[in-house]
Amino acid sequence: MDGIGLTVNSSVWRLLLLLVHACPHLTSTCGGTWSSLRGSMTSPRYPTTYTSGSTCIYNITTPSTEQKIQMRYNKLDTGLHDVFQVENSSSQTIFRRGGKTGYGTVPPAASYLVTFIRKTRSYFHGFHATWVECGGDWTSDSGSFSSPYYPSSYYKLAHCSYTITPSSGNQILLTIEKLNLAVGHFLQVRDGMGRSLANLTGIMALYHFGPSSSFTAEFKTFCCGTSTGFHATWQAVQPEKATPPASGQTILGMSAFSAFSNMSACVPRKFTTVSSDGLGLSCTIREKMATWDCMNACMAEPSCSYFSNWRGSCALLRQDNASSQPLPSTLFNIKDFTG
The missing domain is CATH 2.60.120.290 (Spermadhesin, CUB domain)
Structure with missing residues (x-):
């Protein structure tokens, strides 16, 4: 019996050792x-x-x-x-x-x-x-950054600061390609002079800022709520194209987005609608491309006044039958922006 007891005890010890390693x-x-x-x-x-x-x-x-x-x-x-x-x-x-x-x-x-x-x-x-990853200090002429865990949900009490200052001295454009924040959370954008350009919240469309010698973006969340956050890119521009709009810093904002938020209905490749601001627009949907390439495509087409990169599809917009109402302050003609 003693021998049997020792055998059982030895087996138990071997099992415990296996559990520790496992x-x-x-x-x-x-x-x-x-x-x-x-x-x-x-x-x-x-x-x-x-x-x-x-x-x-x-x-x-x-x-x-x-x-x-x-x-x-x-x-x-x-x-x-x-x-x-x-x-x-x-x-x-x-x-x-x-x-x-x-x-x-x-x-x-x-x-x-x-x-x-x-x-x-x-x-x-x-x-x-x-x-x-949460924030950074970049010196390159192009790149991208996102909220923590993007496109998955970010966490509460996040506080990230992103600074872009190209060592080449070039002017750059900052593009907020996606933005989806919970209530009360924000992304604040400042230019090289430290001036606040926008305090972005909620769900917004494509935003462009600049050109500027540098940018700082501060992302802050609080105790409650979460969402997918944001994705941003930046790109250097040639000096002769570094003239900002006559007023403001944003090419395309939420007011413009309302005009084509249902652009997936553009079949077969052409579509006409009227925004809540009374602006008549027509659009041509092109193949999927990066936001920067979409912007360049609009610049290359004389009839293109505005553009969007809705759900990855580049949409080139031109003004047709505009009403007497002035354009929203957050919407600019692409030619005005590029100089």
Whole structure:
């Protein structure tokens, strides 16, 4: 009987060892190093309780110095004398907590150095934190940026800042190609002089800003609601085409969008409608192309007055039978914009 008992106990121990190796959350991993725009990290043994022990160091960097990331956590469950501390790329402490707290985010940075000091001998669950691309500082003549997780939903309490300043000194155009924000959330756009050009909210159509020597876009969300966010691109323009509209900075805004929000009905390739502003328009649907190529196509066609890139299909619009009402202030003739 004793021999049988030893055999059973040995089998049980082998099973426990297999479970430890098969379940990562049962291991005692402490710290780590990553170079990525997305990822996650946990306290030792998470989601089970950790124990007191050595300090855990987590190093997170982005693949490019032009990009930034933002960290968030669902909750912190640590002892009062334990410390969860985050330093940015300038070695500044931007976050420090101990004890228990709910959902939160850490200010964006190009890199994080996270220190988790374990002193308490009581049982706490620790933390599970994730990070994702959020903001950046670019110096190229063209590129793109999006809200976190785009086209999937962004998270609450996001605060991302995007700055574009071409090292070539060229003027650039900024295009907000998609925008779908929850109530109260916003994307603010400023030019190189620091002037606010727009505070975009809700669901909006294609927006162009510029030309300008640089742009800054600030994306901010709050505690409630989420949506798919936004996608933006920028492109340098030749100096002779860098003349802004006579008034305002936007070529195409929501007022224009209402004129062709049902453009999928353009069959067979030609369609006429009247917007709520009384502007008669006709359009020709072209093949799918990038927004910048769509704009160039409109510039190359003498009869094209406005354009849209609705659902990936380039639509070239011209004014037919315009009413006596003036054009909306947010709608500009493409020729006026390009000079």
